[in-house]
Amino acid sequence: MIERFIDVMSFEQRLPQDVRESWLSHLTVIDAWSQVSLGRTLIGVDSCGLRQFIRQCVAVGLNTREMAEITTVARHFYRYLRNARYREDDPSRRLPRDLESRACAAPGARESVGG
Numbered sequence: 001m002i003e004r005f006i007d008v009m010s011f012e013q014r015l016p017q018d019v020r021e022s023w024l025s026h027l028t029v030i031d032a033w034s035q036v037s038l039g040r041t042l043i044g045v046d047s048c049g050l051r052q053f054i055r056q057c058v059a060v061g062l063n064t065r066e067m068a069e070i071t072t073v074a075r076h077f078y079r080y081l082r083n084a085r086y087r088e089d090d091p092s093r094r095l096p097r098d099l100e101s102r103a104c105a106a107p108g109a110r111e112s113v114g115g
Contacts, residue, residue: 001043002027005080023073030074043081047091050074054095071095 006024009015015023030053031042038049045053057067071092078092 001081001086002031002077005077008080009076022069023076026070026073027077030070042077043086045091047094050091050095 002024005027006015006020009023010020027042030045030050033053033056034040034042034045034049037052038045040049054067054071057070062070074095075090075092078087078090081087082090
């Protein structure tokens, strides 16, 4: 599904190769993390799971620019799933918009983002 999303977005938005690669990388990391941490694929993650991923990214020191890229691609991905009727909701709607002032870090959340 991730590859299909990248293909559709590449066609519709004429994404440059570096953006396609970045989006694929970000979504693959979230998918791997969600399978290990939540027992479900990226498609089935809810807003709480996405926020948990963001908290762990903040906890391991991912910079604000990378966090913004991750939340942007997540918003595009879940919007695509909703528009294509793979999901009825958009769990990315509840992600923070201002990542610097609304760091989601939870006390003690020091687990690895990659698994």
